[in-house]
Amino acid sequence: MRSENPSGADNQQERPGIEQWIVGFVDGEGCFSISVVRNPGCRLGWQVQHEFSVTQAASSKSALDLLVEEFQCGRVIENPRTGDHHELLLRFSVKRRADLVTTVIPFFEEHPLRTAKLLDFERFVVVLRVMQNGEHLTEAGLRWVARQTELMNRRQRSRYLESSEAIRQPSPTDKETKIWSGPHGDVGSFRAKFLVG
């Protein structure tokens, strides 16, 4: 957050309570997502991607710019147009693991979410910490992450897990397994395995 930047201290005083506004806004529109996607350039042929995002109509771009300014990371990008929306959608997006680990996660640990999105955030944190340990670079670790994404989104089967040959014979027609944050799941056993002790 901006408080880490000495030059930002004065500006921050102009927005009292901005941290709680961010928490509320993210409780409403934020998304913590983990994806396992095809990437032939990776040793296992698959890559784990992570993103913290907030989506708004273009008319609220200033609110997304405010997030860039306050977090001092991420950027505002255009969402692909879908048939459901008449207006252009923009997305505040933080994908860099370093930004997530050093800025986004500490912020929401200090200022907890108040909705069920807190559970998504906690799952997100566990996966990121496992990745910090390099566990996802092993076949067993990657398989474990893919299982977590299935728990996080019960409606969607992991493409990675669907194909037992996935690691050795990646196919360019395979789509990514994208796991958007949902209100469900149980990461208790995961936590116990990776974080305790």
Added chain:
Amino acid sequence: MRSENPSGADNQQERPGIEQWIVGFVDGEGCFSISVVRNPGCRLGWQVQHEFSVTQAASSKSALDLLVEEFQCGRVIENPRTGDHHELLLRFSVKRRADLVTTVIPFFEEHPLRTAKLLDFERFVVVLRVMQNGEHLTEAGLRWVARQTELMNRRQRSRYLESSEAIRQPSPTDKETKIWSGPHGDVGSFRAKFLVG
């Protein structure tokens, strides 16, 4: 808000910045809506309805309960189920004009929204103030309110305005004209007409 209740002062200190969390949450998920609906019991055969609401999946009910507690008005009700949602949806809803005028509107005037939803709120305030003056009880005033709801939701024609005979020959098959808050519209001329001077 709770600060007006002496007994709530202690609790409020347990939630520092809760006002800004509410602003952010409403920027994300809040809705200010005006509807013109059939009501044969009304003198003109139509009624103007108003609602401030925040919708969440049932798993985030505690966040909606928090709004009830903080605003000290409104209630949490079940949303009708739609095909798009697997989980039960709940809605924090404030419909009483007295609650909107004395509690909700002053809150958001003191703590302004940061997204384009601010424009919806401003339109909502203007309509409510016109109603406080009783303008909507005249045929011309009701027609004016119906025109504003069209401005607020450009995709939906007012059922009230569609029928030139609406006031004199209400039909039970007519549906309500429900105007959910959207990111558009211009209430400049409206403000000029009703609020200036």
